[in-house]
Amino acid sequence: MAVPFADLQLQYQNIKAEIDAAIVGVIRDNAFIRGPFVDAFEREFAQAASTKHCVSCANGTDALYLAMTALKVRPGDEVITTAHSWISTSAMITQAGATVKFCDTDGVTFTIDPAAIEAAITPRTVGIIPVHLYGQAADMEAVMKIANKHALWVIEDCAQAHLARYKGQMVGTFGAAGTYSFYPGKNLGAMGDAGAVVTNDAVLAENITRLARHGGLVKHQHEIEGVNSRLDGMQAAILSVKLSHLAAWTEARQQAATFYNLGLSHIREVVAPEVGSGRDHVYHLYTIRHPRRDALAAHLFSNGVQTAINYPTALPFLPAYARFGHYPEQFPNAHRDQRQILSLPMFAEITRAQQQEVLDLILGFNRLGRFF
Numbered sequence: 320m321a322v323p324f325a326d327l328q329l330q331y332q333n334i335k336a337e338i339d340a341a342i343v344g345v346i347r348d349n350a351f352i353r354g355p356f357v358d359a360f361e362r363e364f365a366q367a368a369s370t371k372h373c374v375s376c377a378n379g380t381d382a383l384y385l386a387m388t389a390l391k392v393r394p395g396d397e398v399i400t401t402a403h404s405w406i407s408t409s410a411m412i413t414q415a416g417a418t419v420k421f422c423d424t425d426g427v428t429f430t431i432d433p434a435a436i437e438a439a440i441t442p443r444t445v446g447i448i449p450v451h452l453y454g455q456a457a458d459m460e461a462v463m464k465i466a467n468k469h470a471l472w473v474i475e476d477c478a479q480a481h482l483a484r485y486k487g488q489m490v491g492t493f494g495a496a497g498t499y500s501f502y503p504g505k506n507l508g509a510m511g512d513a514g515a516v517v518t519n520d521a522v523l524a525e526n527i528t529r530l531a532r533h534g535g536l537v538k539h540q541h542e543i544e545g546v547n548s549r550l551d552g553m554q555a556a557i558l559s560v561k562l563s564h565l566a567a568w569t570e571a572r573q574q575a576a577t578f579y580n581l582g583l584s585h586i587r588e589v590v591a592p593e594v595g596s597g598r599d600h601v602y603h604l605y606t607i608r609h610p611r612r613d614a615l616a617a618h619l620f621s622n623g624v625q626t627a628i629n630y631p632t633a634l635p636f637l638p639a640y641a642r643f644g645h646y647p648e649q650f651p652n653a654h655r656d657q658r659q660i661l662s663l664p665m666f667a668e669i670t671r672a673q674q675q676e677v678l679d680l681i682l683g684f685n686r687l688g689r690f691f
């Protein structure tokens with residue numbers, strides 16, 4: 320591929336000496352499960368996320384499950400989330416024992432529409448899970464106002480939004496907890512699966528830790544039945560190395576986004592990503608809208624440019640939720656977007672030449688389009 324969607328190999332080559340040393344250190348110390356490397360990463364990530372506590376776990380999906388289970392959701396409870404996310408967000412609501420209630424997005428930022436939240440609240444609603452999708456914070460002021468008014472908890476799904484802020488405040492610090500994924504392709508990615516929950520609530524942090532460690536804080540003292548969800552030492556050591564580069568990588572993503580924005584502003588039919596007022600965007604994904612999305616994706620692919628659709632089917636319309644009988648008019652924005660969204664190549668190391676190639680191809684595609 321002339322322009323790959325992301326380039327993890329290049330990222331590794333740039334920090335190879337640090338990564339290799341970290342891995343060797345874990346092997347040397349036999350620190351494979353929990354231990355000092357995990358403790359160190361939890362401390363460092365709590366600081367980076369501006370929270371008092373970070374509880375690491377096996378992946379971002381588990382992080383959602385652990386946070387919700389620690390908040391004691393019960394069968395019959397309803398949890399509100401966005402129609403436009405990765406399935407982990409909604410699937411873990413069900414897994415934790417509650418019922419998923421989907422809300423449409425706001426039509427501009429791909430994040431949950433606060434007005435739709437207000438309309439979805441019933442006497443059974445217990446919580447809201449906004450997702451900072453693609454790296455842009457949801458409208459947290461509006462979300463928290465609704466949550467406080469109705470005494471609901473909020474868990475922020477920050478899996479795509481490491482270091483993103485809303486009005487200067489770090490995502491993941493507005494509600495009861497923030498959940499993170501360190502899947503390799505995320506802005507902060509391990510070399511395998513990894514995740515974490517961050518919170519300022521010491522009791523919640525302890526309950527999440529207990530749940531993630533077979534129901535006990537001390538070996539062989541199982542106070543409850545928990546699960547096994549842990550970060551291993553090697554991933555923790557790798558994440559510590561990468562965390563030290565995250566601020567610079569984020570800035571590089573933002574600069575790349577500015578370059579795309581400028582280039583795309585001249586191109587008809589393309590809707591470049593919009594950033595809501597007071598919000599930060601860390602561009603985990605750079606996602607445009609185009610009315611002839613599939614033809615554009617095919618044109619880019621045949622010219623060596625890799626793209627992705629995040630996601631081809633909005634959550635309410637997946638077979639997994641057929642039981643709810645959702646229809647397009649309930650989620651008009653999410654339904655429109657599933658046909659129009661296209662994520663362009665975006666990674667910290669992308670060059671302006673690679674981006675220009677993408678822009679030229681999109682421009683060429685639109686010129687061609689006039690004759691059809």
Ligand SMILES: *Cc1c(COP(=O)(O)O)cnc(C)c1O
Pocket residue numbers: 378379380381404405407408450476478479499500501502512513514
């Ligand atoms: C990646 C992701 C998750 C799940 O993380 P995993 O580590 O893959 O389990 C959850 N929510 C969102 C929005 C994600 O992008």
